[in-house]
Amino acid sequence: MRDLQAVSFVLDDIALFLQTHPTDQAALRCYEKYRDLKRKAEEEYMNAYGPLREDNVFVTDRWTWADMPWPWERQG
Amino acid sequence: MWTYDRKLQYPVNISKPDANAAKIIITQFGGPDGELAASQRYLSQRYSMPYKQVAGLLTDIGTEEMAHMEIVCAIVHQLTKDLSLEEIKAAGFDPYFVDHTVALWPQAASGAPFTATYFQSKGDAITDLVEDMAAEQKARTTYDNLLRLIDNPEVRDPLKFLRAREIVHFQRFGEGLRIVQDHLNSRNFYAINPEFDMRKPKSGS
Secondary structure (H helix, E strand, C coil): CHHHHHHHHHHHHHHHHHCCCCHHHHHHHHHHHHHHHHHHHHHHHHHHHHCHHHHCCCCCCCCCCCCCCCCCCCCC | CCCCCCCCCCCCCCCCCCCCHHHHCCCCHHHCHHHHHHHHHHHHHHHHHHHHHHHHHHHHHHHHHHHHHHHHHHHHHHHHHCCHHHHHHCCCHHHHHHHHCCEEEEEEECEEEHHHCCCHHHHHHHHHHHHHHHHHHHHHHHHHHHHCCCCCHHHHHHHHHHHHHHHHHHHHHHHHHHHHHCCCCCCCCCCCCCCCCCCCCCCCC
């Protein structure tokens, strides 16, 4: 989770920067790079622990979205 | 619309309850310079903002403030969840407890309830962005004050993250103000209100 939070935060911050610097080429390349890393980190996280968004829920014969701890609970 | 991500923007893991810390940190949920006021300030202002880039900035920062509200609430929740009645009484947390048990409710450190008067949505691009810049600094000061009062590193760590974001948002809103001014008459930025005088009313006067 920590890795996913780190890489997601990089994207949040670069997106804000790009909002006011839309032609900054270094920032644009950086955004592309970290977007790919975030997608990979999300996939790895979800394979290991479960869905991050409701539409990632693996549908079986029972709704499982509420099974995992909520993010505001102390982990571990 | 929004989609919920089942993760905090920054981790919160607090092992020791502390009602005294919770009583003051809650101000960044429902107090005058808290994250609830911040998110509603920016998300309310964006609709009449005529410059797409700046409306995008208000949307992104308003959205991030909602994630910050979740972090502040997670801190208060973890600080209060396992309090004993003795600890609640000793810390003077009983007035909050009697009304809200250990639930989250938006109030200031003083106990004053959240109110929409904590923010403005004035409908003038310069006015609103100057308010937004001041709001980020006021929130930064509040985090500075909390960091003066709180010793536990598990609590300080996410507060330091939130403090740093106030500074980044201040910087971005300053750039947003510059973008607005670039669209206006440089000899008199106040000649028109771009949120009102550039509209195209359908009929007559």
